Amino acid sequence: MPLLTRHIHPGWLIIAPLLVLVVTLYLGPILNILWLSVTDPEPGLGNYAQLGESDALIRIIWTTVRICIITTVFSVVLGYSIAYAMVHCHQRQKNYMLTLLLVAFWISILVRTFSWLMLLGRRGLVNVALEDIGLIVEPIAFMRNELGVLIGMVHYMIPYAVLPLLVSMQSLDTRVMDASRNLGASGVQTFWRIYLPMTTPGLVASTLLVFILSLGFYVTPAILGGGKVLMVAEYISVQLLVTLQWGTAAMLAALMLFGVLAMLWMMSRFMKLSTVFGGSTR
Amino acid sequence: MLGRQFMKETLQDSAHAYKEGRMDRRTFLALCGASGVAMSAVMAGDAQAAADHVVMWNWGGQSEECHGSAIGDPFTEATGMGLRFDTSGPLEGKIKEMVDSGNVTADVADADLFNAVSLGVTGHLEPIDYSVVSKDKTLPGFALEHGVSVILYGYAFVYDTEAFGDNPPQNWADFFDTEKFPGMRSLYKWANGSLEAALMADGVPGDALYPLDMDRALAKIKSIKDDSLYWGSGSEAHSMVVNGEVSLGMVWQNRGRNIENDTDGRFKLVNNQAMAMPGAYIVPKGNPAGAAAMQFIATAQEVSAQLSLLDCLGMTPSNPEAFDQIPEDQQPYAITSAMNIDKIVYNDPVWWGENGGAAVNAFLDAIS
Amino acid sequence: MIAGFLDISEGDIELDGQTIANVPAEKRNFGMVFQGYALFPHMSVRDNIGYALSVRKRPAAEIKARVDEMLELVRLQKFADRKPGQLSGGQQQRVALARALCFAPPVLLLDEPLGALDKKLRVEVQEQLKDIHHRIGTTFIYVTHDQEEALSMSDRIVIMHDGAIEQVGTPNELYERPVNQFTASFLGKSNFVQQNGKICALRPEKIDLRVGSGHKDARLSGTVRSITYFGSMQRVIVDAANGTEIEVDIDVWRNRETLTQGDVVDLLWTDEAAVELKTA
Numbered sequence: 031m032p033l034l035t036r037h038i039h040p041g042w043l044i045i046a047p048l049l050v051l052v053v054t055l056y057l058g059p060i061l062n063i064l065w066l067s068v069t070d071p072e073p074g075l076g077n078y079a080q081l082g083e084s085d086a087l088i089r090i091i092w093t094t095v096r097i098c099i100i101t102t103v104f105s106v107v108l109g110y111s112i113a114y115a116m117v118h119c120h121q122r123q124k125n126y127m128l129t130l131l132l133v134a135f136w137i138s139i140l141v142r143t144f145s146w147l148m149l150l151g152r153r154g155l156v157n158v159a160l161e162d163i164g165l166i167v168e169p170i171a172f173m174r175n176e177l178g179v180l181i182g183m184v185h186y187m188i189p190y191a192v193l194p195l196l197v198s199m200q201s202l203d204t205r206v207m208d209a210s211r212n213l214g215a216s217g218v219q220t221f222w223r224i225y226l227p228m229t230t231p232g233l234v235a236s237t238l239l240v241f242i243l244s245l246g247f248y249v250t251p252a253i254l255g256g257g258k259v260l261m262v263a264e265y266i267s268v269q270l271l272v273t274l275q276w277g278t279a280a281m282l283a284a285l286m287l288f289g290v291l292a293m294l295w296m297m298s299r300f301m302k303l304s305t306v307f308g309g310s311t312r
Numbered sequence: 313m314l315g316r317q318f319m320k321e322t323l324q325d326s327a328h329a330y331k332e333g334r335m336d337r338r339t340f341l342a343l344c345g346a347s348g349v350a351m352s353a354v355m356a357g358d359a360q361a362a363a364d365h366v367v368m369w370n371w372g373g374q375s376e377e378c379h380g381s382a383i384g385d386p387f388t389e390a391t392g393m394g395l396r397f398d399t400s401g402p403l404e405g406k407i408k409e410m411v412d413s414g415n416v417t418a419d420v421a422d423a424d425l426f427n428a429v430s431l432g433v434t435g436h437l438e439p440i441d442y443s444v445v446s447k448d449k450t451l452p453g454f455a456l457e458h459g460v461s462v463i464l465y466g467y468a469f470v471y472d473t474e475a476f477g478d479n480p481p482q483n484w485a486d487f488f489d490t491e492k493f494p495g496m497r498s499l500y501k502w503a504n505g506s507l508e509a510a511l512m513a514d515g516v517p518g519d520a521l522y523p524l525d526m527d528r529a530l531a532k533i534k535s536i537k538d539d540s541l542y543w544g545s546g547s548e549a550h551s552m553v554v555n556g557e558v559s560l561g562m563v564w565q566n567r568g569r570n571i572e573n574d575t576d577g578r579f580k581l582v583n584n585q586a587m588a589m590p591g592a593y594i595v596p597k598g599n600p601a602g603a604a605a606m607q608f609i610a611t612a613q614e615v616s617a618q619l620s621l622l623d624c625l626g627m628t629p630s631n632p633e634a635f636d637q638i639p640e641d642q643q644p645y646a647i648t649s650a651m652n653i654d655k656i657v658y659n660d661p662v663w664w665g666e667n668g669g670a671a672v673n674a675f676l677d678a679i680s
Numbered sequence: 681m682i683a684g685f686l687d688i689s690e691g692d693i694e695l696d697g698q699t700i701a702n703v704p705a706e707k708r709n710f711g712m713v714f715q716g717y718a719l720f721p722h723m724s725v726r727d728n729i730g731y732a733l734s735v736r737k738r739p740a741a742e743i744k745a746r747v748d749e750m751l752e753l754v755r756l757q758k759f760a761d762r763k764p765g766q767l768s769g770g771q772q773q774r775v776a777l778a779r780a781l782c783f784a785p786p787v788l789l790l791d792e793p794l795g796a797l798d799k800k801l802r803v804e805v806q807e808q809l810k811d812i813h814h815r816i817g818t819t820f821i822y823v824t825h826d827q828e829e830a831l832s833m834s835d836r837i838v839i840m841h842d843g844a845i846e847q848v849g850t851p852n853e854l855y856e857r858p859v860n861q862f863t864a865s866f867l868g869k870s871n872f873v874q875q876n877g878k879i880c881a882l883r884p885e886k887i888d889l890r891v892g893s894g895h896k897d898a899r900l901s902g903t904v905r906s907i908t909y910f911g912s913m914q915r916v917i918v919d920a921a922n923g924t925e926i927e928v929d930i931d932v933w934r935n936r937e938t939l940t941q942g943d944v945v946d947l948l949w950t951d952e953a954a955v956e957l958k959t960a
Binding site: 203205206208209210211212213214215216219223224227228230 | 704706707708709710711712714715716718719720721722731732735736779780783
């Protein structure tokens with residue numbers, strides 16, 4: 031025992047039960063998925079070999095990545111403007127905006143998805159109004175296609191994009207911006223050379239959060255895509271529940287997991303991840 | 313996973329043996345210990361096996377109420393056993409997962425007959441006991457080893473009478489003809505029905521569909537891809553039509569009446585070439601209520617239950633005895649009613665059970 | 681306001697006879713050292729210092745030369761490539777100074793520049809600041825709440841109170857001849873005494889304290905209420921017979937008499953020691 035405590039800090043003993051619980055409940059299923067991906071339907075790398083053989087899988091993965099990238103770009107750019115406005119307006123307006131943001135955050139994804147159908151569908155409010163005032167003859171196809179999926183996803187993701195940015199902007203020392211102005215920089219110069227670089231950790235956090243969450247999107251593409259926009263998450267669910275190709279599903283899940291880990295690893299080479307996730311910059 | 317299932321069964325057998333005095337306590341405890349199971353857990357599981365109720369695994373919504381009144385009530389009357397529900401939807405993958413995990417909590421699943429084929433082969437289902445369940449109370453070919461069709465539903469289509477009132481579409485060929493009938497149309501996303509409709513549209517006779525010529529079907533599907541939307545659930549199919557997103561919509565035929573009502577008759581159901589789908593009751597392997605599940609299925613086959621399901625859920629009877637008794641106002645929406653039965657085609661559950669997975673993936677690939 | 685971050689509500693700000701009240705911050709050409717320095721944390725020391733020239737789109741070679749000059753001025757040549765977070769407080773302060781001076785502003789504002797430093801370091805940096813000031817000759821406007829710092833650092837002090845100027849002058853003028861009670865008590869300690877019917881300011885160190893009573897020329901007598909030891913001197917608070925309270929600073933080395941609480945003392949001072957105040 032003394033030998034043991036010399037090497038292991040006694041504090042570990044206190045958190046050991048929790049640690050065991052987390053490892054079992056968290057790592058267990060992940061290992062199970064990895065195991066399944068190399069054993070079902072038969073042992074080997076057959077499931078992974080599908081990636082080289084099946085154009086369909088590659089296309090689904092590419093669709094997913096493309097939609098996630100576009101969603102991330104729009105969500106983060108819009109989120110940045112919203113966070114910026116929130117930080118720089120009066121406290122009352124800021125509270126008002128935060129409330130609206132959180133309300134959007136709390137509304138179920140199904141409700142939000144169907145609201146878009148009501149608003150932008152073929153006979154939705156917008157199309158009907160535009161037709162009535164004679165601006166268009168044929169309804170504009172906002173929904174049930176990739177555009178619809180993007181609109182729905184960006185809308186859903188904006189609060190996720192705003193929150194890390196808001197935290198990052200609020201913790202900025204505004205005197206630094208004053209200093210820049212004092213040294214002769216214009217507002218635009220100050221933004222690009224000082225403000226943007228200083229909010230980069232928030233920007234990266236927001237980008238990672240939105241991109242990773244987007245990868246798992248299922249409901250929105252299924253409904254707003256009109257069945258023609260097939261993303262990995264929905265495909266995994268079909269393989270699990272309908273076609274019973276659990277090996278393929280596990281392989282895709284593992285692929286997503288490794289993709290996200292690889293992304294974090296690449297990011298960690300450029301910056302300290304702890305600063306991205308709220309740690310100190312020092 | 314099969315190992316776990318085996319262990320559970322062994323333990324339950326042992327529990328019986330122990331209770332009946334065929335196994336001494338020490339041996340039983342040793343068995344429990346070896347498999348890491350507390351004795352009480354096995355005994356509790358065993359107590360559940362002798363349950364006084366049957367658990368039906370269905371899709372929730374109205375079906376809970378309808379299954380209760382149509383099947384549950386007469387079943388309780390006859391056997392004294394109650395009926396409970398699991399409304400999480402018995403998708404094939406969920407049934408497989410439940411059986412593989414060794415924790416089977418449902419007795420009868422409201423599934424498709426092709427599920428009985430695919431899950432039957434892999435050993436996830438109890439065989440149907442045809443000494444209790446009747447093969448005559450369903451259509452020929454729909455009483456299979458691991459499942460029996462209790463109701464029928466079908467794939468038909470509705471069309472916009474304002475757009476095509478003078479010269480309405482008559483069949484799947486018209487449905488796929490975007491020149492004669494311009495506008496968006498909707499199809500089922502998980503291939504079933506959509507593939508058959510495409511083949512019929514391409515000139516394959518309804519009684520010569522199987523085995524499906526996948527290449528031909530997918531080519532036809534792709535030919536109208538730009539004019540198509542795809543739905544994944546009945547309510548989605550419904551809303552696509554009611555919200556005016558499509559002019560022609562493939563729908564589950566039992567939804568036809570609601571669609572006609574909700575659009576004030578603007579959309580009309582066409583049953584010609586509608587494809588009858590055998591909805592089946594199947595029993596997960598190792599179900600808790602054991603043989604009582606068969607009794608329950610037999611109750612569902614009775615004419616009165618069949619008509620009650622039609623009235624309540626819009627599901628068409630599969631028991632031929634009930635066909636003549638379909639009330640007149642239900643006839644247009646019942647796929648096997650006298651006015652429809654000569655126009656329809658039948659799904660082949662065996663082909664789908666054996667080829668469904670690959671067909672769904674090929675279809676998804678074609679439409680995405 | 682001088683730097684242009686706040687609008688002025690009344691009056692005007694002039695530089696060399698020209699009003700600058702409506703000139704935006706970035707066009708005023710005022711150098712400024714901020715409280716807490718406000719260095720750019722993501723830039724190297726070199727980029728921080730060269731920022732003002734770089735936003736003015738000066739050629740790279742010129743910027744480099746000027747930054748090198750500044751680095752030498754503040755003696756930070758070795759730290760040019762570090763980030764501000766890797767420097768000590770005093771070094772950061774010097775970077776802030778170099779950054780503000782780099783574009784050769786006619787006036788440099790220092791807003792409590794040493795507030796974040798500990799006492800010892802502060803004195804050190806004060807010396808460096810004075811040295812730099814003498815070498816470049818730019819006007820420094822130095823805002824501080826530390827009177828000692830104000831006295832030791834400046835050529836000219838403006839004392840402000842509630843937005844109005846109370847007095848302007850050299851440190852010596854302000855300390856020796858305050859015009860009102862605010863200035864007198866703001867810079868150093870002051871006792872206020874009546875002399876020839878007028879209120880006068882009397883510095884504690886200009887009072888002589890004698891133990892006992894009945895001394896010739898004694899202006900006031902009283903009893904010692906408290907004695908505080910400061911090392912170089914001790915501060916004695918005397919309850920004077922006329923009901924006022926007088927502070928006296930005594931040079932410990934030259935007054936070795938032991939003084940205890942409750943001692944009766946006489947207070948003496950010369951006429952010149954008490955400065956007549958022009959206003960209350």
